[in-house]
Amino acid sequence: MKSYSLVGYAIILVYGFACMALAPAAMGPWLGLLIGAIYFTVFWFLAGVYLADVLHLGIAHRALNFKPWFVKTVVIVNNLFGVYVGPTDWVNRHRLHHKYADHAGDPNKLDDDGLWRTLYLCLFPYKCTENIAKDEIFNSMAFRVADSLPFTILSQIFNFALLWYLVRDWKYALAMWLGLRIFAIWVNMIQNYWTHTRQFGYRRYGDEHDNAMNIGEWLPITATFSACLQNNHHHHPSLLRLSHSDEEYDFGFKTIRWMKALRLVAATPKGATIPPDVPLETLGF
């Protein structure tokens, strides 16, 4: 098994043991594990819809058109109850990441940044030198609230307090709350470090101007909603799917198809255009 997958499985395993060991006596270890698993799954999935689908393909690359009410609901609900990620800042950083990938100006990681340096950058990224996130939606009430400093701080105090109130045990609540966020950092490291370091994964396209790689194993693909297919994605950032062959497992694309079935999203013309060098017969959307 690859080192990055091993780290991911280890985090999940330790999370499960911590939930069992720290569950209140009245609850018992198995119910403790079940509640921990539900908390983890719900907020991992919500964060994936928020970041990989709505902010990434919907807003940052405009490959998808989500219903505006859905975008705003996801922005508020994820950031109020789940893992906080400031929406406007994220979109700006992501666009700069594409513009300068692995070079000066990329807020995520420079060419020679190693594992520990990139881990530090996940929490304290390079300062953005430009603002290229000026879309109208960032001026909406939902984004302005979610971007504000009081909301950033209070939402995380609120959702930890709510979790503690529901389970009535601060150690057990802290294990779930912190465990999910440690897993989120691993997800971020898959995207920022392991898929931007040439010794990991594979390349479909030989683009020399960046270090973007594809990682195709089940856990990284599922956990990141396919954001670890970075070589494909950097080659054609506007395409609405990150897998460029039906042989590549693509969990993120499945979630977008589910949301399409619920009439929450439609493709934009550029999102639905298959570039000539992508070996797909049909988009499958």
Ligand SMILES: [Zn+2]
């Ligand atoms: Zn992107």
